[in-house]
Amino acid sequence: MFYRCKSCGGNVTYNPDKKKMICESCGNEGEPELISQDKKHVCNNCGAEIEADQIDLSLKCPYCGTYVIFEDRMENEYEPNLVLPFAIDKHKALDLLKEKFAKQLFLPGNFCSSSTIESMEGLYVPFWMYDLHTHVHFEGEADKIRTWEEGDYDCTETSTYRIVRDFDVDYDKIPVDASKAMPDAMMDLVEPYKYEALGEFDAKFLSGFQAEIYDEDKDTLFPRAKKKADKYSQKYLGGYNVEYDAVRPTVNDKKSTEKASFYSFLPLWRYVYRYGGKNYEFYVNGQTGKAVGEAPTSLSKALVWFVAVFGSLFFTVEMLLYLLGVM
Incomplete structure (x- = not known):
């Protein structure tokens, strides 16, 4: 299916800036015809x-x-539940990418240039989002250390306590990307999104962007969601124990159960930059603008810098030796 303009027959796509459907040909903002x-x-x-x-x-x-x-790829088990629409367009994403890496030394001159912008594409990445209930049980010993001076002596007093922490945490919409093609580490780095903007899935948000169905199911990815929940729970636990100078756990148990799961789409800009025969991939959060990636180094720029710096240094040393010889 596609969205056709009732005015000129052109393709109507979702515009992140105006947050509405707009015809690419005539700019009409009226309700499109679904073909x-x-x-x-x-x-x-x-x-x-x-x-x-x-x-x-x-x-x-x-x-x-x-x-x-x-x-036909949005039916039965592949029927999406939620979508988070794009909030920034391609040009804004490119500007944010330039800003992120502008200060990097020896960046190739045509990085994010107008000649390479076409390689940036908007993607809706499939995610599973989990509502989890986590029970945390912790036991251990903790020390409070007091130090003071008494005459010529430095004194230390260590008080040891037995501590028990037992609490429950509910997590809403923990995201885990469900595409084998997307690097998990990068997908984690580009988080967080502003999840309050999540809404019921509507296919119109896909118009103007690429999208893929999930190729990893929710049961397969649940351990990754649990690992994220454990990480968050450990931070809460650290807050409970912050008053102590040292903590030695004997029991640190976290049990998470799934309350609900949602097949969702989150927005992402991907920029592939080819340099030195190698592809470098960069990702920009399509809602917050957070950019991640590892930029290459221009060897020619590095060489010019090396020659300039060390050539100048060599000239300075030669002049000093000459002047010392004259004196």
């Missing part, structure tokens, strides 16, 4: 057959440029 899918994986607009991977959900037709959504 349903007649044949599977055939562009509803131009009739061309679209080559797509099994996990593709929304993509741009390579023949006419229309954003096509495969509605």
Whole structure:
């Protein structure tokens, strides 16, 4: 399916800046016409057959440029629950990426240039989001240390206590990316999103962006959600024990159970920069603008800097030796 402008027949896509559907051709902001899918994986607009991977959900037709959504891939167990719409557009994402890495030494000159901007693409990444109930039970020994001076002596008094902590925590919407193609470490780094903007899924938000269905189910990913909950619980536990100088745990047990899970889509800009025969991938949170990645080093810039610095140093030493010889 795709969204067609009732005014000119152009493709209507979601605009993050205006937070509404806008025709790419005439700029009309009226309610678009939803054109349903007649044949599977055939562009509803131009009739061309679209080559797509099994996990593709929304993509741009390579023949006419229309954003096509495969509605048959949103059925049964693949019916989405939630979506968090894009809040920043491509140009804003690129500016944030430039700002993030602008101060890095020896950055290649064409990084984030106009000639490479086309490699930046907006993606809706599939996530499982979990509501968890966690019970924490902790036992251990803790020390409070007091020091003072008495005459010529430094005195130390250590008081040891037995401590027990037992509490419950409820977590809402812990996110875990459900795409094997996306690097888990980067997806964790680009968090957090402003989850209060999460809403019921509506396919219109996919128009203008690429999207994939999940290829890792919620049961497979539950351990990652539990690991995140354990990390948060440990921080709470640390707050309870902050009054002590040293803590030695004997029992540190955390048990999490799933209350609910939600198949969701979160927005992400991906920029692939090719340098020195290698691809460097960067990610920008499509809502908050947080940018992550590792930029390459321009060897030519580094060499010029090395020659300039050490050439100047060599010249200075030569002059000093000359002047000392004259004297």
